[in-house]
Amino acid sequence: MTSVEVMYCILGMFVVSYIPRVVPPFLLAKRALSPMVERWLKYVPTSVFGALVFSEIFIDGNKLNLSLGNINLIASLIVLAVSLKTKSLGKSIVTGMVVFWLLKNVV
Amino acid sequence: MMSVLVFAGSGQFIALSMIGGGASISSIVLTTFIVNLRHTLYSSTLTAYLMGQSKKYFGFFSQGIVDETFAVNLSEFSTGEWDANRALALNILAHGCWVLSTMMGNVAGNVLPVDIAVVGYTLTAMFIGLWTFHFDNYLKIIIGVVAGVLALFLSGFLTHKLHIVVATVIAATLGCMIEGGKKDD
Incomplete structure (x- = not known):
């Protein structure tokens, strides 16, 4: 992507992130969202992170890497455990970096 | 730049990983839209506490709505000791910190020698952390x-x-x- 394309991309992102935030106060001032939409939105974050995490771990270039020797997978299981236990984003990321570096350079 | 205009936290990190992975503009914008749709929910909920504010107020206030500011504003509003001006101040302050830390990160990234594979993995680790929340x-x-x-x-x-x-x-x-x-x- 060229820097001009990145600019367009950011502008596009600005438009689509600003509109959903600013429209409700003007439009649905007193009405609540329909329960159906609200329920759907509840499942968006977990879905998007699930899709991203699996892709980051198992897709290597253009092919799937489902082997147990996949260092992304080993590091991620440790990060998952740390994150569930500590509920701390900082600790999870630092652990992930250290474990990943060790797996890549030492083991 | 992205932090000033988009202010979306996870949406921005997702976009970065997609840009790095060679995604097209339209798919990045579409993903951002879907990921940030939840702000509609936040925005409509908070509007209930902000009746009678001006259009200009909502124009600024809305840009500062993210997971964290929504959570704080909602809990403060529901306990009572909170008003529209403080809510706006909170949103602007949070946005300001976000922009400042992006700039600091940029400078640090240029100065410090880092292993690019480890940086790539940071993003994965962060997604896992955000996911577990x-x-x-x-x-x-x-x-x-x-x-x-x-x-x-x-x-x-x-x-x-x-x-x-x-x-x-x-x-x-x-x-x-x-x-x-x-x-x-």
């Missing part, structure tokens, strides 16, 4: 895993990382249907 019931965990498996499956057919968007939409719809089905019983 949404694990408040089993259905959400299952739906997340379903989305992950779907994404891997779809990545064989869809280019430009569109598999992320499609997997998200399908899995969220599934979660919504399962929850709806349980309520009807």
Whole structure:
């Protein structure tokens, strides 16, 4: 992507992130969202992170890497455990970096 | 630059990883739209406490709505000791910190020698962390895993990382249907 394309991309992102935030106060001032939409939105974050995490771990270039020797997978299981236990984003990321570096350079 | 205009936290990190992965502009914008749709929910909820404010107020206030500011504003509003000006100040302050730390990160990134593979993994670790924050019931965990498996499956057919968007939409719809089905019983 060229820097001009990145600019367009950011502008596009600005438009689509600003509109959903600013429209409700003007439009649905007193009405609540329909329960159906609200329920759907509840499942968006977990879905998007699930899709991203699996892709980051198992897709290597253009092919799937489902082997147990996949260092992304080993590091991620440790990060998952740390994150569930500590509920701390900082600790999870630092652990992930250290474990990943060790797996890549030492083991 | 992205931090000033977009202010979306996870949406921005997702976009960065997609840009790095060679995704098309349209798929990045579409993903951002879907990921940030939840702000509509926040914005409509907070509006209930902000009746009678001017259009200009909402114009500024809305840009500062993210997961964190929503959580703080809602809990402060519901306990009573809070008003529209403080809510706006909180949003602007949070946005300011975000922009400042982006700039600091940029400078540090240029100065410090870092192993690019480790940096790449940081993003994965962060996604895992952010993901676990949404694990408040089993259905959400299952739906997340379903989305992950779907994404891997779809990545064989869809280019430009569109598999992320499609997997998200399908899995969220599934979660919504399962929850709806349980309520009807």
